[in-house]
Amino acid sequence: MADITAAGSATATVDKVAPQPKNRIPLLVWFGLIWIGFILIVALTADWITPYRFTAYDLRNRLSPPGHVLHWLGTDELGRDVLSRLIVSIRISLLVAFGATVISAVFGTVMGFLAAHFRGWVEQFVLMLADFQAAMPFLILALSVLAFFGNALPLFIGLMGLYGWERYARISRGLAISAGAQGYAGAVRQIGASPARVYLRHILPNIASTLIVSMTLTFPEVILLESGLSFLGLGVQPPMTSLGNMVGYGREYLTRAPWIMLAPACTIVLTTLAVSLVGDWLRDRLDPTLR
């Protein structure tokens, strides 16, 4: 670990002193990219690479520690294979996180564009909703929705999709207004282009980099939120499993069988860290003023 940080800081200082023509990717970002790629492959191939079904019991090998011949990451209190459950959990958690991030990005951007285009009371309304969203503790909102409407995976993803939309709305509104006031968007509007053309062909590609970076910041938060809700028993319901759900049900065996909880917990930490690192790097790379 000391080697990695030393190497990382060394490349950072070298970059500062002598900016190379080809921007080298820092070591930590390499780690992030590789980890994200690995996680994605695991999630996509989950059906084929799980050694057992994630609900299969092996009652003779309950609570066996990692390193067992049949169960590399050990088993839980019912003898279910932790590795298989972890792989399926990664798929579910990524599905929730990706789905929610895309929903909130699309919804927020559309709201921001509506506010920027119509101004007046539409803008006031959108901003009021955004303020309301920002002021409301999201966990409480989620708790009440799940308590009233029950819990199904699509509803859960949709609910998570409400998380963070106000940021996209604010960003896209601000950038669209400034582009329209004196910039390229105003010029294109002056040519006679329809609003759809102005927003989709010109403004969206121009602000996409900012939105993508914002997505990489929201993504880990959604994973953590999903984990938190599942930990509280309100997220993904058994027998389905997710990373937070595994942590939640593993906490009872924290002292006797810590591996049940540690495997998903480490995955959460590493994945959120990797996405944050890559997002940070993307922000620097996509911002033309920092290039």
Next chain:
Amino acid sequence: MSAPLLQTRNVTRCYGMRKGLLGRSVEVRAVDGVSLTVERGRTLGLVGESGSGKSTTGRLALGLEKPDAGDVLFKGAAMPGTDSLAWRQMRARMQMIYQDPLGALDRRLQIVEQVREPFDVHGLGQPKEREALAFALLQSVGLRADQGRRYPHELSGGQRQRAVIARALATKPDLLVCDEPVSALDVSIQAQVINLLVDIQQELGLGLLFISHDLKVIRQVSHRVAVMYLGRIVEEGEADLLLSNPAHPYTEALVSAAPVPGRRTRPRIVLQGDPPNPAARPSGCAFHPRCHAARERCKVESPLLKPMPDGRLAACHVAHDQANFLKAAS
């Protein structure tokens, strides 16, 4: 007799301005009862300090903003509502050239793609021919095909402005509003762009509304000149007459501030103070606190824009009194 290309009649545009956090909203008249006429094939120069309402007048003329009072007529017909379908279709007839060409171009699209955009928007030509049309346009403003394949930040300021002009000309408009088109360019490039505009005007018979604070540019391009001060026109007339022999003291000060080659023939008038806050418009003639010829009457009575004996319009008590005096003496 056909209607003039563009006519604004007493257009007024107000903006709300809030003072402080809890202050009341104050109404600022950015443009106050401006009447202008742009004829086909002629250039009307619009001069004034920053904040005098020149750019707002330009935006009102194009229908980019709706006037609070008065109306804008294009070829004798009223301007349709902003962003309506009729308004969008009308964009093919009137175009704008911007002060900052880099800001007016999309950084993520090649120049040629942006120049062909008006064809796409207005459905002109066959889709396959449009790119060739765009290259032909670029060539007509002096840009090579390989420059058309570049991105805006890879071109120089003058080349960018040429690209913006090419885009504006794509639909063969009748009216071109140029909002400080050369003030962001080097002096050597300025001349090229202005010559290009003058050539295009002669070729296509465009009406130009040329907004600038630079008198030597205005003198070069304009047939008529209107001088704006604090949202109102204070003097309007033929360019040569107005710039060689200004009637309004403000025009006089502007003309005297422009550098002239050789020895100065008239003393330089340096205006005192800043342009007044449009939210707190001085009583009477708005220019009186800075005017060297101001009298008691100027502080009380707002002068009207009236024709002078030599045909121009001026809004100044002193100028009209002098003219009347001369007429009486002769």
